[in-house]
Amino acid sequence: MTRPDPLDDSAGDRNRRLVASLLDGDHRALARVISRIEDRAPGHRDLVSRLYPRTGDAEVVGITGSPGAGKSTLVDKLAAAYRDRGDTVGVVAVDPASPYSGGSVLGDRIRMAATVGDMDVFVRSMSARGRLGGLSTATTDAVNALDAFGKDVVLVETVGAGQNEVDIVRTADTVAVVAQPGSGDDVQMLKAGILEIGDVFVVNKADMNGVDRLIADLEEMLHRGGSGGAPVSAGGHHGASVGANTPETGPGGGDSAGRESGSDPGTGGDIPSWDPRVVTTVATGGDGIGDLVDAFDAHASYLQESGAGRERARSRYAAEIRRLIREDANALLDAEIRRRGGVDALAERVLAGDTDPYTVASEVVEPIADIVNDGRLPREATDDAGDTADDSNNAADERGPDGDA
Amino acid sequence: MSADSGGERARPVRCLIAKVGLDGHDRGAHVIARAFRDAGFEVVYSGLHRAPEEIVQAAVQEDVDVLGLSILSGAHNTLVPKVIEGLEEYGARSDTLLIVGGIIPEADRDGLRDMGVAAVFGPGTPMQETIDFVRENVRPRPDDPV
Incomplete structure (x- = not known):
C-alpha cells in the first residue's frame, strides 16, 4: 500500500505506534496526533491516511457566528446534552492568531464548564497561525482523528468572519450559524457568505430584546430568496450561486462542500x-x-435518507483532494523558485529592468507545464508505484477525466 | 516551502495558563497570557476556579509544552501535587514544563521544586525572564525525531 510521504523506518514505526495507541483509546496519543497534524509535522500525511479507514462514523457539526454570539457557551451545553444521552464528544475550537507575533490566546475553554473532568469530551483549541488555505485542511484532519478515536459527535467551532472560517465549517455534515438579537449588523454580516451554508440557524440569547425581529429577518432571508445568493428554499431549490467558486474550491468549483447542489433545478429533483x-x-x-440537538438530528437523518449526505461527502473529498494537490504543487513551485536562486533574486532582475514578472513566472512554470501538456506523468505507475510517486499519482488521477493522451 | 506541505515549520510553544482552586485573582494570569501571546506562543487560558482534574484534562487534550499555574490563594502545597499526579496518570508528566506563578512564600518554593515544578515566578518577575525561561526549558517531545 502506498503511503503519502516517504518515511524512514523510525518515523513509520512512530506513526504505527501512535495510531495503535489512539485506536486503543489513549487520550494522550490522540492529543499528540492532533499536534502533529496541526504542526504539519513530517509524516503527518502518513498519519492521516492510517486514520482514514476508521473515519466516517462521527456526526460532524460546524458552529459559526459572529464574536460574542455565544458559540462557546452553546458548544459547552451541546457537549453536555450529547453526553447525557451517552454520546462521546470531540470539540475543535478555532481561534484567530495575532498577525503581529503569530501568537494567540485560545479562550474557548473558559466557557467549558458543563463537562469538566469528563475525558469523554475531548476539547482541542486550534490557532489559525496565520496560514491561509491550510487551516481547513488541519481542521478536517483533526476532526478525522477525533472520528477515528471513536467520538460519536464532533463539534467544530469557529468565528464566522471570513472565507477561511466558512471553509472550515462547510466541511461539517451539519452547519449551525449562531446569531444574537440586538445587533442589527449581525444579519448583514450573515448575508456575506454565511447564510448560504447554514442548515440550522440559532437565535441565541433569546431572552434579550429584539428576538422577534431577528427571527423575522432570518426567516425572510431564508424563505423569500433575499439577496446575494441567499437560499430560496421555499421554492424547493437553492440559489444558483451556492457553491460558486471560492478560493477553496477554485476553478471548476461547483463542488463545494456547502449546501446540496443536487437540489439545483439543473440536476433534477433526485435529492429533496x-x-x-x-x-x-x-x-x-x-x-x-x-x-437544537433535535434539529441537528433531523438534518443528520435528512442527509442519510435523502442521499444528500453522500453528495456532501463526495464534494468534501473533492475539495480536499484539490486542496492537497494545490499544496503539493505549491511546494514543487517553491522548490523550483529556490533552485533559481530564490524569489528575491528573480525580483532583483525585474528591478534591474532585465525582465518583467510575467516573463519570470512563465519561465519558472514552463518546464512543469511542458510535462503536463505532454502527458508525461507516470500514469502507468499509479497502481504499483512506490511511496514517493504518490503525489504525482494524485495529480494524474485528477487529470484523468480530461483525457491526457 | 509552503507552510503546510513541509515539516520545516517550527512548532510554536503551546502553553496552558491555568487558575486553580478557589482563587479569583486572575490579573496576573491575564498579563502573562498576553505576554506569552506577544512572544509568539499559543496560549490556552483555562478561566477561573478550575479543579486540578480539569487542568490535567486541558493540559493533556491540548498537548501543551508548558503548564503555568497561577495560584494566589495559598493552597499551592495542596493543589500542585494533585495536578502533578494527574499528569502522571496520563503519561504527560515528563514532557510538560510545569511553572508556578503568584504568591508563593519563599519557604515553600524548594518544596514545590522537589515535587517537579521547574520554576516559581513571584510578583515583580520581569516578563522577559519568564519568557526566556520557557524558551530555554521547553522539553523536546519524546517521539519527535532526534
Whole structure:
C-alpha cells in the first residue's frame, strides 16, 4: 500500500505506534496526533491516511457566528446534552492568531464548564497561525482523528468572519450559524457568505430584546430568496450561486462542500432539499438546547435518507483532494523558485529592468507545464508505484477525466 | 516551502495558563497570557476556579509544552501535587514544563521544586525572564525525531 510521504523506518514505526495507541483509546496519543497534524509535522500525511479507514462514523457539526454570539457557551451545553444521552464528544475550537507575533490566546475553554473532568469530551483549541488555505485542511484532519478515536459527535467551532472560517465549517455534515438579537449588523454580516451554508440557524440569547425581529429577518432571508445568493428554499431549490467558486474550491468549483447542489433545478429533483431551521436558545441557561440537538438530528437523518449526505461527502473529498494537490504543487513551485536562486533574486532582475514578472513566472512554470501538456506523468505507475510517486499519482488521477493522451 | 506541505515549520510553544482552586485573582494570569501571546506562543487560558482534574484534562487534550499555574490563594502545597499526579496518570508528566506563578512564600518554593515544578515566578518577575525561561526549558517531545 502506498503511503503519502516517504518515511524512514523510525518515523513509520512512530506513526504505527501512535495510531495503535489512539485506536486503543489513549487520550494522550490522540492529543499528540492532533499536534502533529496541526504542526504539519513530517509524516503527518502518513498519519492521516492510517486514520482514514476508521473515519466516517462521527456526526460532524460546524458552529459559526459572529464574536460574542455565544458559540462557546452553546458548544459547552451541546457537549453536555450529547453526553447525557451517552454520546462521546470531540470539540475543535478555532481561534484567530495575532498577525503581529503569530501568537494567540485560545479562550474557548473558559466557557467549558458543563463537562469538566469528563475525558469523554475531548476539547482541542486550534490557532489559525496565520496560514491561509491550510487551516481547513488541519481542521478536517483533526476532526478525522477525533472520528477515528471513536467520538460519536464532533463539534467544530469557529468565528464566522471570513472565507477561511466558512471553509472550515462547510466541511461539517451539519452547519449551525449562531446569531444574537440586538445587533442589527449581525444579519448583514450573515448575508456575506454565511447564510448560504447554514442548515440550522440559532437565535441565541433569546431572552434579550429584539428576538422577534431577528427571527423575522432570518426567516425572510431564508424563505423569500433575499439577496446575494441567499437560499430560496421555499421554492424547493437553492440559489444558483451556492457553491460558486471560492478560493477553496477554485476553478471548476461547483463542488463545494456547502449546501446540496443536487437540489439545483439543473440536476433534477433526485435529492429533496433541506429547509433550514431556525432554533431559539438561551445557551447560558440551557434553554432550547434540546431543540437544537433535535434539529441537528433531523438534518443528520435528512442527509442519510435523502442521499444528500453522500453528495456532501463526495464534494468534501473533492475539495480536499484539490486542496492537497494545490499544496503539493505549491511546494514543487517553491522548490523550483529556490533552485533559481530564490524569489528575491528573480525580483532583483525585474528591478534591474532585465525582465518583467510575467516573463519570470512563465519561465519558472514552463518546464512543469511542458510535462503536463505532454502527458508525461507516470500514469502507468499509479497502481504499483512506490511511496514517493504518490503525489504525482494524485495529480494524474485528477487529470484523468480530461483525457491526457 | 509552503507552510503546510513541509515539516520545516517550527512548532510554536503551546502553553496552558491555568487558575486553580478557589482563587479569583486572575490579573496576573491575564498579563502573562498576553505576554506569552506577544512572544509568539499559543496560549490556552483555562478561566477561573478550575479543579486540578480539569487542568490535567486541558493540559493533556491540548498537548501543551508548558503548564503555568497561577495560584494566589495559598493552597499551592495542596493543589500542585494533585495536578502533578494527574499528569502522571496520563503519561504527560515528563514532557510538560510545569511553572508556578503568584504568591508563593519563599519557604515553600524548594518544596514545590522537589515535587517537579521547574520554576516559581513571584510578583515583580520581569516578563522577559519568564519568557526566556520557557524558551530555554521547553522539553523536546519524546517521539519527535532526534
